[in-house]
Amino acid sequence: MQLTINIVVLAAIYALICCGYVLIYRVSRVMSLAHGELMMLGAYGLFATAGTFSGHPLIAIAVAAVLATMVGVLVYVALMRSMTGEAVLAAVLATIALGIFLRGAMVLVWSAQEQHPIRLLGWTNSAVSIGETARISAAALVLVVVTALAYLSLYFFLKYTVWGIRMRAAGQNPLLAAQRGIGLHGIYALAWALATFTGGIAGMLIASDTALDQTMIIIGLKAFPAALVGGLDSLLGALIGSLIVAAAEVLMIHYIDPLLADVVPFFVLLVFLIVRPWGLYGSKEELDRV
Amino acid sequence: MADALLVVEQLEVVYQRVITAVQGVSLRVEKGQIVALLGTNGAGKTTTLRAISGFIGMDDARVTEGTVTYKGERIENLPPHGVTSLGIVLVPERQKVFENLTVAENLDANVARVVKGFDRKRLAASVYEYFPALARLRSREAGYLSGGERQMLGIGAALMCAPEMLLVDELSLGLSPIMVSELMQRLLAIRRELGTTILLVEQNAQVALDIADYGYVIENGRIVLDGTPERLSSHQDIKEFYLGGGSTRRSYRDVKQYRRSRRWYG
Numbered sequence: 001m002q003l004t005i006n007i008v009v010l011a012a013i014y015a016l017i018c019c020g021y022v023l024i025y026r027v028s029r030v031m032s033l034a035h036g037e038l039m040m041l042g043a044y045g046l047f048a049t050a051g052t053f054s055g056h057p058l059i060a061i062a063v064a065a066v067l068a069t070m071v072g073v074l075v076y077v078a079l080m081r082s083m084t085g086e087a088v089l090a091a092v093l094a095t096i097a098l099g100i101f102l103r104g105a106m107v108l109v110w111s112a113q114e115q116h117p118i119r120l121l122g123w124t125n126s127a128v129s130i131g132e133t134a135r136i137s138a139a140a141l142v143l144v145v146v147t148a149l150a151y152l153s154l155y156f157f158l159k160y161t162v163w164g165i166r167m168r169a170a171g172q173n174p175l176l177a178a179q180r181g182i183g184l185h186g187i188y189a190l191a192w193a194l195a196t197f198t199g200g201i202a203g204m205l206i207a208s209d210t211a212l213d214q215t216m217i218i219i220g221l222k223a224f225p226a227a228l229v230g231g232l233d234s235l236l237g238a239l240i241g242s243l244i245v246a247a248a249e250v251l252m253i254h255y256i257d258p259l260l261a262d263v264v265p266f267f268v269l270l271v272f273l274i275v276r277p278w279g280l281y282g283s284k285e286e287l288d289r290v
Numbered sequence: 291m292a293d294a295l296l297v298v299e300q301l302e303v304v305y306q307r308v309i310t311a312v313q314g315v316s317l318r319v320e321k322g323q324i325v326a327l328l329g330t331n332g333a334g335k336t337t338t339l340r341a342i343s344g345f346i347g348m349d350d351a352r353v354t355e356g357t358v359t360y361k362g363e364r365i366e367n368l369p370p371h372g373v374t375s376l377g378i379v380l381v382p383e384r385q386k387v388f389e390n391l392t393v394a395e396n397l398d399a400n401v402a403r404v405v406k407g408f409d410r411k412r413l414a415a416s417v418y419e420y421f422p423a424l425a426r427l428r429s430r431e432a433g434y435l436s437g438g439e440r441q442m443l444g445i446g447a448a449l450m451c452a453p454e455m456l457l458v459d460e461l462s463l464g465l466s467p468i469m470v471s472e473l474m475q476r477l478l479a480i481r482r483e484l485g486t487t488i489l490l491v492e493q494n495a496q497v498a499l500d501i502a503d504y505g506y507v508i509e510n511g512r513i514v515l516d517g518t519p520e521r522l523s524s525h526q527d528i529k530e531f532y533l534g535g536g537s538t539r540r541s542y543r544d545v546k547q548y549r550r551s552r553r554w555y556g
Binding site: 169 | 370379450
C-alpha cells in the first residue's frame, strides 16, 4: 500500500514537471533544458512572496503563481523569441545557457542554504493516514490532486478551446498557422507561460513537501526521461511515462538499493531508446530530433 | 486604375540571401476580379504568392526590391498573420490543412480578420454550404481526407479568416478534371456571393483562363505576358506551351532561342 502511494506521488511529481516539457516541445519542437531551474525559480518565488505577504498564505501562493507565469513570458520574449526560425539545436542550447545562468543567479540571491517556504506560510506538512498502515504527507496529497487537475484542464484546453486548438495547429505546421492568422509569438509565449506555471507550482509543492535547495534541479532533470519515455509530444504519454519511471524508481529503492534512485530514470530512458525510440505515444516521424 | 486592390510592382525575392527566385514581377488585381497567374514549374508563381502572403523566419526569404501595396498600404515583408489580418489569405499548394486536427477544428483554429458583425458559427455554416462534402466529415482527422476534400477544406478554412482576397496556389494539382471544374465553380460562387477577390496561380492554363477576368504569364521570375483570357488563349505561344496543340512542335533549342529573343516583351 505504502509502495503504491509512493509510486503515485513520485509519478505525480514527474508528470507535473513533464507537462512543461511536453507543451514547449509540442508547439515549438524545442526541448527546454532549463525546466528544472525554472521550477526552482518558481519555488524561490514562493519563498520570496511568503516572506513579503507573511500572514496571508493564499495571497502569497497566488502572487507566486502569477510570477511563475510571467517568468515564462519573459523567458520567451527576452530569449527564445530571437531563436524562432533558427535551428532547433540553437534554441535547445539557449535553454541550457539559461539554466546555467539561473542556477548561478539563484545561489547568488538566495544562497545555497536549505529553505522551507511552507514554514514561512505558517503551515505544517502533517501526514495523513490512508488505510491502516499507509501514510501520505499533506503536501504530497495536494500535489497529486493538483497534477490531476492540471492534466484535466490542459486536456480540455487543448481539445475544446479555440486557443488550445490554435496551439495544436501551430505545433503541427507553424507556417500554415501563421497564414491562417495565428500569431506564432503569442502561441509560443502562451506555451512557455503554461510550462513555467505548472513547473513553478510543481517546484512550490516539492519545496513544501521536502525542502528548497539545489537538488530540485536534479528532480527536474529526472522528469525529462519520463517525458521522453512518453514520447515528448503527448500529454497522455507523459502521464504514463511518469508512472513507469516512478514505479521503476520506487521499486528499485525498495527492493535493491536506495542509492540507485537517481540513476533509474535514465536507465529506463536508455532501455526505451533502444526498444522504442519514439516513445510510447510519440509520432514516429519526429525521430530525427535525437 | 488607382482603385486596384492589390498592386505588385517590380517585385524581387531572394532566398537565403543569395538565390533570386523572382525579379521584376508586376501585377495588379482590381476589387472583385479573378486574376490568373500562369507559368510552368519553377517560374516563380508560388514565390510571388508567398511574397504577398508573407514569409516566416524559417523560410529565410525576403522581398529585397519592389513593393506590394494592398489598399494603398505597403505590406511587403509583413509577417503572414499580419497579412491575413488585413484580409489577404493564402490557400497554399501543399500542406493546406492541419493533418492531426479534425475538419471542424481546422475551421475553428483560424483567426478571422476583425469585421463588424462577424459570426464564427454562421461563417462555418456557410463554409459547409459551399462544400457539403465537408459537413459529413466534420469530426474526421484532416490527414485522412482525399486530395479534393483537402482542397475544399483548405479553401473553407481560408474563408474562416473572413478574407477580402484569396490567393489560391495550384488548385488543380493532382485532382481529377471533374473535381477541378467543380472547385472552380465554387470559387466563382464565393466571388459572387461574398465579393471575394481571387488571385489564382495555375499551371493548368485552360481551367484558370476559363474563370479569370485577367491573366499574367510568368517565366523565369518575370512577367512576360498579360491580357484578357481571350487574348491570352488565342496567343500563339500560350497555345503551344500551356494549352497544348498549337502549330508544329518545336525543338527545345527553338524554345530557348525564342526566349532569348524576348519577343513577349514587345
